Structures are given as structure tokens and as C-alpha cells.
Amino acid sequence: MVQTEVRDGSEADLRVRLARAEAALAEEIRKSETLARVTEAVASSVDVDTCVRAVTDGAREIIGAAYGAFFHNVVGEDGESYSLSRLSGAPAEAFSNFPTPRKTEVFAPTFEGLGVVRSDDITLDPRYGRNAPWRGMPEGHLPVRSYMAIPVIGRRGAVLGGLFFGHPEPGRFSARDEALLVGVGAQVAVTLESIQVNAAALEELDQRRRAEERLKFALDSGRMGSWDLDVATRAYEASDLCKANYGRRPDQTFTFADLVATIHPDDRPRIMAAIEGAIRDGADYDVEYRVVLPSGDLRWLHARGRAAQTADDGGARRLAGVSLDITERKRAEERQKLLVNELNHRVKNSLATVQSIAAQTLRSVTSPAFFREAFESRLIALSQTHDLLTRESWEGASLREVFDAELHAMAGEDRVTFDYSSDLRLNPKAAVALGMGIHELATNAVKYGAFSVPDGRVSVAWTLEPDLLRLSWTERDGPPVTPPDHRGFGARLLERGLAAELSGAVELTYDAAGLVCHMALPLRALEP
Secondary structure (H helix, E strand, O other): OHHHHHHHHHHHHHHHHHHHHHHHHHHHHHHHHHHHHHHHHHHOOOOHHHHHHHHHHHHHHHHOOOEEEEEEOOOOOOOOOOEEEEEEOOOHHHOOOOOOOOOOOOOHHHHOOOOOEEEOOHHHOOOOOOEOOEOOOOOOOOOOOEEEEEEEEOOOOOEEEEEEEEEOOOOOOOHHHHHHHHHHHHHHHHHHHHHHHHHHHHHHHHHHHHHHHHHHHHHHHOOEEEEEEEOOOOOEEEOHHHHHHOOOOOOOOOOHHHHHHHEOOOOHHHHHHHHHHHHHHOOEEEEEEEEEOOOOOEEEEEEEEEEEEEOOOOOEEEEEEEEEEOHHHHHHHHHHHHHHHHHHHHHHHHHHHHHHHHHHHHHHOOOHHHHHHHHHHHHHHHHHHHHHHHHOOOOOEEHHHHHHHHHOOOOOHHHEEEEOOOOOEEOHHHHHHHHHHHHHHHHHHHHOOHHHOOOOEEEEEEEEOOOEEEEEEEEEOOOOOOOOOOOOHHHHHHHHHHHHHOOOEEEEEEEOOEEEEEEEEEHHHOOO
8 A cells, every 4th residue: 555655656756856857848948949940040030120129039939038138338428328229029119219338247247258147036136236326326217126137249259249037926037048139149240340351341342343333433523534554464444534534335355465555656656665664663644645436537635644563572563544635635735836836937927017007108208297187197007907817716817807907997888889799808918918908999089088087989890700800999989080299108018018028919990980909819828
């Protein structure tokens, strides 16, 4: 009887212990499966929020905590504030009325990375309650008796934050739970650092991309192409705009050999010497040279570059820079040079003309007063023609414009009639010579001819033959005309000076009805 009772008691005890073992095994399996799931979720996280949410919710599930939280170790101005990143097991409002944790005696070991804090009843811990102005948890705080905090420490020892867990009942967290969460905390630290590194790398790549876009925009706006030469292999990389400077399409291959072949043969030795000098001495590469495009067009380029990246032997590893098409600038410089030379020539001619006018006027007048009047009048005529040419950038003027400029101040439009089928463009030299001749005719008409009386008229007519301009000036209804006793300056300028200047013939006829001037001038001496 006694043996039966003992045996029945032993079997009952065994069944209890077996049930407990089975429950413990099931709990361990649950924790292991949850740990595996959490570990995978943390490892696959691509951003901080996802990682923190996965570890806070998962770790709370593993150890059966009522609440879980993750605080980032972001120190404020006071040096003690930390940022709540995730709250699990309670609404966010549960902490909304409380300030962020400070480095109290309970929290300090976690945020300083000194180790794990695990307590069966935190309210009995000697470090509890030393957080003035409070003495423990403030009113309205979530009830916490069981407490565990895991510092999350990076590979270089920096404390990234902390995992905090609580339960209103005491004695809920075991040493096994602590060991599991220490491992989880280590994995979270690795993941967070990887995310930060990746984010920093992506940010750097984005900054580089934006910098490259700004550089490309600046180069394109300035019509500058970029290029890069590998010194050792002579591999040459050129941007689309750089290829265009050498007459190539973006999809065409353009090697260093192609570049050298494109340079004008007369410039090639100088450019190759400049390239080698920049590579050898590490000097700036700054040259202007001509290139012959595949189409045969000749262009001017300005290339600038600098040697960079020192090779193992101490020399340059690459030469990089930009190229700019300066053809229009070179053409402008050439035009400017021609204009300066032309200006010098015209100034000399103008001075010679003035000297000739002064000498001829002086010989044709009898007193200084008459000389001044005649000389000033002829200088004004010269300046009027110069003004007309200046408005036309000294590229020439039309025959009608020259007549209008000289006759404007001497006769009304109703006193001169014109008869011509087409106007004629004059070169600067012909415009000045004809302007002076027309001025002499008009001045003579004002003093002695048709313009000296109210009813006098002048008709101007010209025709264009294949190689000749025939022009006539005919005065009518003026005073009777008689041939002069001697040829004055005006007559000599017309019959000798104008004729000689333009390689033509000028004839003055002193008809009683009015002066007639016939000109026969070759077009080759008149047209631009």
C-alpha cells in the first residue's frame, strides 16, 4: 500500500516536471523562432526607422516585456538629452507629456555604454529615485517593475542608443533573456552603422552627381568641352561638346591619335611639345591652335589643362582639361586688326586730303578772309562724307546718299531733280572723292550758278553701263554763264583731282544756259 502511494506520487511529480520541461522547451522554441525572425528583419532593414521598429517590437516579443523603447544617443545642448525613436507596447502619447531621459544613475550605464542594466524590481534598485526633481517615475508614467536596458554600441565604441524594456510585474526578465538581447543589440549596432555608411555613401554620390551636373551645365553654357588623357596608355576621353569642337558626333570614336591628326600641320609640333612639357614638368597646359575638321573647315580652339595624379615614378598619371572653340574671337581679332590698319591708312589719307585742300585753296584766293571761308567750307564737306561713312561702319555709301549729304544744306529738295534707274554702292575712297566733287559743284552753284537765284534748278542723272558710270550735273534757269578767265580750285579738283583719283574723265562745259559737268568713271574704281 505504501509502495503504491509512493509510486503514484513519483509518477505525478514526473508528469509535472515533464510538463514544465515541455513548456520551457516550447518557450525556448518560440524565442528562437522569434529571434530568427527579428534577426532577419533587422539584417534586411534599409533605413533606420525600419530597423528600430523591427528590433523594438521583436525584442519585446522575445522576452515578453510589456513595453519596449529605443532611444537614439543624440546629446542635446545640456549634454544629457536623448531622443525617443520607437515605442512598443504602448501608445506614443504615453511619453508625450514627459521630457526625454537624462543621464541619471539608472540611465547613465546604458547611454555611456558601460553595460546591461537588468533588475527584477527597479524600484528597489539603490540607483532608483536619484533623478531630481522627481524621486522615481513621475506621476502618470507607465508602471515598470521588471527593467532591462541594453546599450547599442558600434564597432568603434560609440554608443548609438539603447534598448529599454519594462513590465509592471517583478522578476520577468532572465539572464537568458539578457544574453539574447545583447546579441540582438550587437546586430542592431552593425545594421545601424551599415545604414549610416550607405546613407553617407549615397549622399556623397548624390552630391557628386549634382556637382557633375552643375559642372556639365557650366561647361555647356560656356561651350567648353572636357577631356581626359591617360599619360601611360594615351587613352583619351572626350565629352560630346569636346568631340563637336573637333567636328565629331557624340557617337563617333575619338582617340588621341584622331586629335593629333586633326591639329593643323603647322601647329602640331608646338602643341605636342606643350603637351609633353605639361606632363613632364607638371605645368599648366594652355594653348591656342587651328584644327582641320573632317569637313575641311578650319577652326580655332583654345585648350587648357593640368597634369594630375602622381604616378609611381613621380610623373603625371593623367592630363585633363577643357577645350573651347574660339573661331569667332579669332575672326573678330583679325577684323579689329584690319580695322586698325585701315584706320591708320584713312587717317593718313585724310591728312593728305586736308593738306591738299589747304594748299589748293590758298593758291586760289586773294585774301586770308576768303581762304578761311573756302577752307572751312571744304573741310565741312569732307566731314559730312566721313559722317556718312561712319554711320555705315566705313563699309561704303550709296551714290544718292552722297548727293543728299552734300546738297542738304545748300538747296531744297524741290530745286534738284534726280534721274536714274538704280543706285550705286560706292567704296569709301570713291565716296570721299565724289563727295568733295559734288560739294564744289554745289558751292559754285550757290555763289555763281543756279542756286544763286530763286528759280534756278539742277538736274542730276546717271546711267550704269557694263563697266562705266556716266553722270551729269546740269544747271538751268540761273544767271548767264561765261567761261572763267582761269581755272579755280573747284575746277581743278573736278577735272584733275577727281578724274585722277577715280581713274576716269570729268568735263566742265560752261554753256550760257547753265554749267554742265559730265563724268565717266569706271565701276572698278567705285564699287566696294
